[in-house]
Amino acid sequence: MTPEAALDRVMHCLDRAHDKGFRAKAFQRARDVVRNTDPSEIEERAAAGTLKKLDGIGDSSAKVIKEALDGGVPRYLAQLEATTQVPITPEGERYRQALRGDCHLHSTWSDGGAEIGEMARTARELGHEYMVLTDHSARLTIAHGLDRERLERQLADVEELNEGFDDFRILTGMEVDIFEDGTLDLADDLLGRLDVVVASVHSKLRMERPQMTERMIMAVANPHVDILGHCTGRMIGRRPPSTFDADYVFAACKQFGTAVEINCRPERLDPPRELLDLAIDYGCWFSIDTDAHATGQLEWQPHGCDRAAEREVPIERVINTMSADDLLSWTATSE
C-alpha cells in the first residue's frame, strides 16, 4: 500500500462514518501533500524521521505514511476499517443485496471531493455494476454547477473513462435544478443526451404550498426527468421539509414514471416516513441513492435500505435493482 493509498483509505473510512471534523480535514491535507510530493522524498523523510517538517503532515498522518512504507496496513487504518463500517439491519440487507447501482452522486466537477474515476472504482469495489454521475447544474454556482460547455467536456471524459472498465459502467446524468416556475436548469437537447436525469429543488425551499406543488409537478412531468431528488429538501435538525401537496406530486410521479428518490444521506433521509408511505400507496417507482460527495459516502446505501425495509417499499419498484441496460430502457420508456 502506498502512503497516498493509505491516506486515501483513511479519508474514505472517516467519510463513511460521517466524520467531517478536524481529523478528516487534517488527513485530507496530508493526503494532498503526499500526492504533490515526489515519492522518493516521502521515503527519505520517513527514514530520517522528518516527515513532520512538511507543512500539513502531523503525528497521525506521519505514522500512517511510515507504516504504509514499512509494508503493512497502518494500525490506525486497520482500526478505522473495523470501527467505521456502516451498519445495516437484516431486513435492509435484502434491499442492499438487490441494488446494482447508485443513481445520484457527485464528483470534483461540482461540489464532490473525489474524481469521477475514484468514485467509479469505489462503486465497483462495493459490488455495483454501474453508477450514474449526477453533478450539479449551472444555477448552483456555490456548488460549481456545470454549464453546457463543461457538461459536454464531462460527457467526453466519461466516455473515455468507460473504456477502462469491462465490468462496470458510468452512466451519464445530472442533478438538475428545478427553477421556481418548474422549468429545468438545462437545455432540452442536453437533457435528451443524458442517460439519467435527477431533478431537485435547491432554492426557495420555503415557497407557498400551492406554488411548490405546481413547481414540482411541472418537473416530474417533464419527459426527460427520471428521478425526483430529495423531495422535501429537509436537513434533519437544521431545516424543515418544504410544504407541497404530496398527493398531487406522487400521483404525478406515478403517472409520468418518475422515481421518488430515497436519499441515503443521514442528514436528509428524504422522504420522511409518512411521505414514503404515501408514495408507496400511489405505486411510485423508487431509487435508493447515496447522493455521495466523496468515496466513503458511496457506502451509505444501508441508511436508505433500512428505511425502505421498515416501510416495506416493494423491492421490484426500486429502479436501481435493474441492470444498466434495463435501467436505460426504463428511462427511455418512462419518457
Ligand SMILES: [Zn+2]
Ligand atoms: Zn441535491
Ligand SMILES: [Zn+2]
Ligand atoms: Zn446531490
